[in-house]
Amino acid sequence: MAFPNFARLGIQRTTILAMALQICSFNTDTVRLALNDGWRLANATRAVSIAYSLLFVAGGLAIMGGLLALGRAPFLIAAAGAFMLVGPAILAGFFGIASSLEGGGRPGFGSVAAGFAKAAPAVWALALVCGLLFMIFITDAAILYAYMVGAAPVWLADLIPAAAGVIGFVIWAAISGFVVALLLFCISAFSVPLLCERRAGLVEAVVTSVRVVFGNFMPAIWWAFLLSTATIASVLLLPLLPMTLPWLAYASRALYRRVLPPG
DSSP: OOOHHHHHHHHHHHHHHHHHHHHOOHHHHHHHHHHHHHHHHHHHHHHHHHHHHHHHHHHHHHHHHHHHHBBTTHHHHHHHHHHHHHHGGGHHHHHHHHHHHHTOOOOOHHHHHHHHHHSHHHHHHHHHHHHHHHHHHHHHHHHHHHHHHSOBBBGGGGGOOOHHHHHHHHHHHHHHHHHHHHHHHHTTTTTHHHHHHTTHHHHHHHHHHHHHHHHHHHHHHHHHHHHHHHHHHHHGGGGGHHHHHHHHHHHHHHHHHHHHHOO
């Protein structure tokens, strides 16, 4: 008696479901339109979007304030880049705000909670992966910092001009962070929105995200560059973050809906 190959059946099911989603190609013009849509939505929900973003500004302020107090100023850039690794986990709240507005409601913190409630439980598994990659990157960066900079305090005033060890740390931490962030971008850029709207399971969402990124590689990398540059700059200049975070979150949603239009 022959038994079914469940592993093969699982792969076939994943492939079929991923193909069932209509994937549209995109380019830099699509990204520009998504940025415009995101800006309009951010302005239409400014109060609650900024209030939600302030939660993460407070966390960033605590982390960066701690680094400065300890004399670890060169680590600020690495810490700002690490925000990219946990950023996807907060999208569900912005999706809830956007859905509330589009449904004719008045967005508030209840909309943020509704966004997380609506999201598939698998989004937390992806958030765990983001957290794991965050811990790996931070651990590697800390080891690199100890080796290249050492235990002596480095204050903001010491960064101009920066010592050779500090410059080397920033360069190698950036390279390490780029590799980790690119991996995370490929698996989460479009899978998190799919999970937020329960349009696919975890495996199907990740497969689709990877297909979209590699099927539109150059515009996807351009989008990733814009996201990372704007986010890192905003984290380093924290007063900007409450404005840019909603904008980029809603732009991500707009791009996702153009590339994977709802059925």
